Amino acid sequence: SKFEYVRNFETQSTLLPSTYIVVRLDGRGFHRISTHYNFAKPNDIRALNLSNAAALNVCRELKDVLVAYGESDEYSFILRRETTLFNRRAEKLISTFVSLYTAHYIALWPKFMTDTPLDFKCIPTFDGRAVCYPTLAIVKDYLSWRFVDTHINNLYNTVFWTLVLKGGMTTTEAEKKLSGTFSADKNEILWKDFGINYNDEPEIFKKGSLIFKGKIRHCDVVKGIDEFFEGCT
Amino acid sequence: SKFEYVRNFETQSTLLPSTYIVVRLDGRGFHRISTHYNFAKPNDIRALNLSNAAALNVCRELKDVLVAYGESDEYSFILRRETTLFNRRAEKLISTFVSLYTAHYIALWPKFMTDTPLDFKCIPTFDGRAVCYPTLAIVKDYLSWRFVDTHINNLYNTVFWTLVLKGGMTTTEAEKKLSGTFSADKNEILWKDFGINYNDEPEIFKKGSLIFKGKIRHCDVVKGIDEFFEGCT
Amino acid sequence: SKFEYVRNFETQSTLLPSTYIVVRLDGRGFHRISTHYNFAKPNDIRALNLSNAAALNVCRELKDVLVAYGESDEYSFILRRETTLFNRRAEKLISTFVSLYTAHYIALWPKFMTDTPLDFKCIPTFDGRAVCYPTLAIVKDYLSWRFVDTHINNLYNTVFWTLVLKGGMTTTEAEKKLSGTFSADKNEILWKDFGINYNDEPEIFKKGSLIFKGKIRHCDVVKGIDEFFEGCT
Amino acid sequence: SKFEYVRNFETQSTLLPSTYIVVRLDGRGFHRISTHYNFAKPNDIRALNLSNAAALNVCRELKDVLVAYGESDEYSFILRRETTLFNRRAEKLISTFVSLYTAHYIALWPKFMTDTPLDFKCIPTFDGRAVCYPTLAIVKDYLSWRFVDTHINNLYNTVFWTLVLKGGMTTTEAEKKLSGTFSADKNEILWKDFGINYNDEPEIFKKGSLIFKGKIRHCDVVKGIDEFFEGCT
Ligand SMILES: Nc1nc2c(ncn2[C@H]2C[C@H](O)[C@@H](COP(=O)(O)OP(=O)(O)OP(=O)(O)O)O2)c(=O)[nH]1
Ligand SMILES: Nc1nc2c(ncn2[C@H]2C[C@H](O)[C@@H](COP(=O)(O)OP(=O)(O)OP(=O)(O)O)O2)c(=O)[nH]1
Ligand SMILES: Nc1nc2c(ncn2[C@H]2C[C@H](O)[C@@H](COP(=O)(O)OP(=O)(O)OP(=O)(O)O)O2)c(=O)[nH]1
Ligand SMILES: Nc1nc2c(ncn2[C@H]2C[C@H](O)[C@@H](COP(=O)(O)OP(=O)(O)OP(=O)(O)O)O2)c(=O)[nH]1
Ligand SMILES: O=P(O)(O)OP(=O)(O)OP(=O)(O)O
Ligand SMILES: O=P(O)(O)OP(=O)(O)OP(=O)(O)O
Ligand SMILES: O=P(O)(O)OP(=O)(O)OP(=O)(O)O
Ligand SMILES: O=P(O)(O)OP(=O)(O)OP(=O)(O)O
Ligand SMILES: [Mg+2]
Ligand SMILES: [Mg+2]
Ligand SMILES: [Mg+2]
Ligand SMILES: [Mg+2]
Ligand SMILES: [Mg+2]
Ligand SMILES: [Mg+2]
Ligand SMILES: [Mg+2]
Ligand SMILES: [Mg+2]
Ligand SMILES: [Mg+2]
Ligand SMILES: [Mg+2]
Ligand SMILES: [Mg+2]
Ligand SMILES: [Mg+2]
Numbered sequence: 001s002k003f004e005y006v007r008n009f010e011t012q013s014t015l016l017p018s019t020y021i022v023v024r025l026d027g028r029g030f031h032r033i034s035t036h037y038n039f040a041k042p043n044d045i046r047a048l049n050l051s052n053a054a055a056l057n058v059c060r061e062l063k064d065v066l067v068a069y070g071e072s073d074e075y076s077f078i079l080r081r082e083t084t085l086f087n088r089r090a091e092k093l094i095s096t097f098v099s100l101y102t103a104h105y106i107a108l109w110p111k112f113m114t115d116t117p118l119d120f121k122c123i124p125t126f127d128g129r130a131v132c133y134p135t136l137a138i139v140k141d142y143l144s145w146r147f148v149d150t151h152i153n154n155l156y157n158t159v160f161w162t163l164v165l166k167g168g169m170t171t172t173e174a175e176k177k178l179s180g181t182f183s184a185d186k187n188e189i190l191w192k193d194f195g196i197n198y199n200d201e202p203e204i205f206k207k208g209s210l211i212f213k214g215k216i217r218h219c220d221v222v223k224g225i226d227e228f229f230e231g232c233t
Numbered sequence: 234s235k236f237e238y239v240r241n242f243e244t245q246s247t248l249l250p251s252t253y254i255v256v257r258l259d260g261r262g263f264h265r266i267s268t269h270y271n272f273a274k275p276n277d278i279r280a281l282n283l284s285n286a287a288a289l290n291v292c293r294e295l296k297d298v299l300v301a302y303g304e305s306d307e308y309s310f311i312l313r314r315e316t317t318l319f320n321r322r323a324e325k326l327i328s329t330f331v332s333l334y335t336a337h338y339i340a341l342w343p344k345f346m347t348d349t350p351l352d353f354k355c356i357p358t359f360d361g362r363a364v365c366y367p368t369l370a371i372v373k374d375y376l377s378w379r380f381v382d383t384h385i386n387n388l389y390n391t392v393f394w395t396l397v398l399k400g401g402m403t404t405t406e407a408e409k410k411l412s413g414t415f416s417a418d419k420n421e422i423l424w425k426d427f428g429i430n431y432n433d434e435p436e437i438f439k440k441g442s443l444i445f446k447g448k449i450r451h452c453d454v455v456k457g458i459d460e461f462f463e464g465c466t
Numbered sequence: 467s468k469f470e471y472v473r474n475f476e477t478q479s480t481l482l483p484s485t486y487i488v489v490r491l492d493g494r495g496f497h498r499i500s501t502h503y504n505f506a507k508p509n510d511i512r513a514l515n516l517s518n519a520a521a522l523n524v525c526r527e528l529k530d531v532l533v534a535y536g537e538s539d540e541y542s543f544i545l546r547r548e549t550t551l552f553n554r555r556a557e558k559l560i561s562t563f564v565s566l567y568t569a570h571y572i573a574l575w576p577k578f579m580t581d582t583p584l585d586f587k588c589i590p591t592f593d594g595r596a597v598c599y600p601t602l603a604i605v606k607d608y609l610s611w612r613f614v615d616t617h618i619n620n621l622y623n624t625v626f627w628t629l630v631l632k633g634g635m636t637t638t639e640a641e642k643k644l645s646g647t648f649s650a651d652k653n654e655i656l657w658k659d660f661g662i663n664y665n666d667e668p669e670i671f672k673k674g675s676l677i678f679k680g681k682i683r684h685c686d687v688v689k690g691i692d693e694f695f696e697g698c699t
Numbered sequence: 700s701k702f703e704y705v706r707n708f709e710t711q712s713t714l715l716p717s718t719y720i721v722v723r724l725d726g727r728g729f730h731r732i733s734t735h736y737n738f739a740k741p742n743d744i745r746a747l748n749l750s751n752a753a754a755l756n757v758c759r760e761l762k763d764v765l766v767a768y769g770e771s772d773e774y775s776f777i778l779r780r781e782t783t784l785f786n787r788r789a790e791k792l793i794s795t796f797v798s799l800y801t802a803h804y805i806a807l808w809p810k811f812m813t814d815t816p817l818d819f820k821c822i823p824t825f826d827g828r829a830v831c832y833p834t835l836a837i838v839k840d841y842l843s844w845r846f847v848d849t850h851i852n853n854l855y856n857t858v859f860w861t862l863v864l865k866g867g868m869t870t871t872e873a874e875k876k877l878s879g880t881f882s883a884d885k886n887e888i889l890w891k892d893f894g895i896n897y898n899d900e901p902e903i904f905k906k907g908s909l910i911f912k913g914k915i916r917h918c919d920v921v922k923g924i925d926e927f928f929e930g931c932t
Contacts, residue, residue: 001377001378001381001382001385003374003375003377003378003381004378005374006366006371006374006375006378007378008483009364009365009366009371009482009483009484010362010364011364011479011480011482013246013477014477016475016477016715016718016831016833017474017475017833018475018833018834018837019715019718019833025328028329028332057353057356090324091323091327091360091361091362091363092360094324094327094328095258095327095328095331095359095360095361095362096261096358096360098328098331098332098335099261099331099332099335099358099359099360099361100356100358102331102332102335102336102339103335103336103338103339103356103357103358104353104356105336106335106336106339106340107339107351107353107356108353118340120290120337120340120341123290123333123336123337123340124336125329125332125333125336126328126332127324127325127328127329127332128324128328128332129243129324129328130324131239131242131243131244132242132715132833133239133242134715134716134717134718134831134833134834135717135833135834135932138239138242138717141236141238141239142236142239144234144236145234145236145237145239145240148234148236149234152234233834241716242715242716242717244712244713244715247710249482249485249598249600249708249710250600250707250708251600251601251604251708252482252485252600365482365600367482367483367484367485367598367600367601368484368600368601368699371484466601467843467844467847467848467851469840469841469843469844469847470844471840472832472837472840472841472844473844475830475831475832475837476828476830477830479712491794494795494798523819523822556790557789557793557826557827557828557829558826560790560793560794561724561793561794561797561825561826561827561828562727562824562826564794564797564798564801565727565797565798565801565824565825565826565827566822566824568797568798568801568802568805569801569802569804569805569822569823569824570819570822571802572801572802572805572806573805573817573819573822584806586756586803586806586807589756589799589802589803589806590802591795591798591799591802592794592798593790593791593794593795593798594790594794594798595709595790595794596790597708597709597710598708599705599708604705604708607702607704607705608702608705610700610702611700611702611703611705611706614700614702615700618700
């Protein structure tokens, strides 16, 4: 039709060839979502399992994912350097990962969040981005970044919610108590005041979840980093 | 952590200010999806109602949608020229629309596609893109483009599937018969050979679905185009 | 050759169709350039004439320039909304305007800057950018922006250098005296202390230079703005 | 002023960090330029020396150039992987390299092209682009690509113009004679029919010009490639 010229306004951004592409999804407003659906604090094992199941399904469909890593409300998918998925078109990559992940997350919700029906007024959704990493060293650092972040956040959150839920503090008091503390201090609070050994916390909480060759692991990603990129340059 | 520098590799593309932004979603591989779930041919009213319900929910959450239009496996959302939604960041806009639409589509599936359980091996997903239109005239042409496309495709598909399903033709024969024909010819085939008046076909099939001020309509979009952009410049 | 694959790493950014494209060039480090070559302060008429001559030659070669406007060390070229120059490729547009302008500026230097030979250690160069403007009103505001900027800067600079060169102030004293003053104050200083009527300053200093239909003018751009875009939408 | 909002329409594209950036300049319409100024065919040593001198000056001013390579009407500047020149802003990089190179080319013209005054109607200009290369291997291939291209083109052009200028052929005849021939064939034509040993041609014609550590060389770039990137990763 005479209106077809409007297609010319479409632009495509192609991601630099021969770089590792990372697609990271992050839950939109999961602070509100986790409150609304009464997620356990600081970690809801059902929600984590749900997100892992969704991510596994994504990896099954989109073959060029080398390794994926999830924590909290986010998931990162690292694609092979050589991938030509969607001709490396950014919009297609982002929208497809987001849509696939969201679709499986919603579809699997009833299976994992039993007795917690979805509320259309508060439906979980995810934003997405695609980032290029030019070298193997840097993409390893990307994965390490997310892993270390998991550790830092989880240690903090674990102590914080212990202080609140078991220690009877207000959230403001807990925040104040933790401000300026180091890892060692936090471990000590847990142990001295609550008899909790942080090491005994579930691995999935402390380490996040990594998908490699179709299997989920909760391991020290930084220590094991080389394995996930074996054969990569 | 020392790994945080990897954030610097993120880029953001900001859409040109003061342009109409159109986010168009399109079902990925809906040829396969429609076959797998036995969609009625050429239009499955349940699937169309489902897509409209999902789009309505999207419009309810993201306030800057001026008008939305859907047909087949696609939906376009036209945002106000002045919108600052996500600071006009392309990735955020695309991923959020895709995720919200997908989430509602999947969540509403059981309600609309009764007796057709979702199969994880063949889950509906959508790709997305964002396009800027600099003038009112061109964004009107965008909407007209989709409307005219609906008409052209639907007339073709209606005759095609009538020839196949009622006329006993193979799909190859039907394709051949329709090749080179004009609208008038197609209307005549329908009428002469099958007693079908194309005008009597459901409006939703012929006109697609337009969401304006929270209501769905099936109207002549080209004729009524000015109404949807009243007050716009 | 087997090395040709490296071409695939090239990207092209196409500027949004049907928008006004403005290419703005600005002298790199002209603070240093103007000192090195002893430009008259605050305005060196030879340098302004040189930049106008270079810009005129640019307009002669690149036909889609609607109007161009120069002041200080910068020049803006406003292209027709419909231009397809270099298929609207940003890199081509930017580099071509910069190269053409630079080439003419350097080639014409001896003609305008008589007795001031070019020094290879301090050669004038320009950076460039391309900006899209979606509406007529906004592109008019762009031009008005540059014009008003000329006025503000020139009034300031005129008083500033009068205080220094005729009033015997140090630059710090002059800066201090002018800090917080309004236009009226500045006019008064000129008039009261130095008997200078700002209105009598050369038009090219006060108004900058505008190229329209191959002719240079020094006029009130804001007042006359409609003329330059007559027939545009 | 109230017009300042127009600045918000400017966009900046930042080149991916930690990639090699190549800025390639190419003469605009040098077919016409070389005809107009009667460049010697196929290589004009004055023009090549001029382009080398301009490039040397560019390298002197912009410190992050690792290696530069020129041939015919083009010059490539390869920047260090870690460069933060202009914060890696593409427009700034492109426009600055183009402007600097053009400025020196024009300023040096009289020195190299003696008795050939510049004609304002036919002034030499250059377009520019910036390309990112993620790995050392690929950026080496980039340089090799330009070198091999030089060889292929120069061998062809040498035989072609020998056939025309010494063999009395028309350009069409020469083209026809060379169509489908291999390197060996071309060397043989030169040797058998004209007693020319291609090896004896000037190195600058056969090898192009490479700038490394402030010095110009005409060497086998592919063979010596590792030297230019010593210490790079
Ligand atoms: N209680 C609980 N909260 C969780 C769990 N997983 C994630 N969250 C919450 C904690 C944070 O408030 C939030 C994730 O932080 P974000 O930085 O992604 O913020 P949020 O998603 O609210 O906003 P955003 O839209 O991403 O900017 O989700 C969980 O398992 N249990
Ligand atoms: N039977 C049936 N098919 C439908 C209906 N709505 C859409 N479809 C099918 C017809 C087309 O094969 C397909 C839409 O065409 P597209 O050009 O979007 O192709 P498709 O989604 O297969 O591939 P894509 O991933 O978009 O490139 O969806 C429906 O209501 N009934
Ligand atoms: N004396 C004198 N100076 C001038 C004349 N025209 C421009 N300039 C100087 C005044 C400013 O220092 C400078 C222009 O300001 P800019 O903001 O463009 O700064 P500059 O070019 O130094 O740095 P840049 O590379 O653009 O960031 O050029 C003139 O006619 N006479
Ligand atoms: N006679 C002669 N011609 C030369 C010399 N160096 C370059 N040229 C000419 C040969 C080619 O026609 C032209 C370079 O080829 P290009 O592919 O860059 O084409 P051109 O610059 O004409 O067009 P463009 O604007 O780059 O698309 O310059 C030289 O030393 N002598
Ligand atoms: O945690 P992120 O990476 O999502 O960081 P952010 O602060 O939410 O920033 P953005 O606006 O890029 O999502
Ligand atoms: O129908 P569209 O607009 O999706 O067009 P397409 O031919 O599928 O192209 P694209 O690869 O941009 O989705
Ligand atoms: O005067 P401009 O527009 O060049 O502004 P700037 O502050 O020099 O910024 P830029 O780094 O974009 O040239
Ligand atoms: O020789 P190049 O790389 O300039 O290639 P081109 O065919 O001239 O293409 P372009 O339009 O990118 O300059
Ligand atoms: Mg975020
Ligand atoms: Mg979140
Ligand atoms: Mg998060
Ligand atoms: Mg498509
Ligand atoms: Mg589709
Ligand atoms: Mg479709
Ligand atoms: Mg600047
Ligand atoms: Mg400047
Ligand atoms: Mg300036
Ligand atoms: Mg070219
Ligand atoms: Mg050329
Ligand atoms: Mg060339």
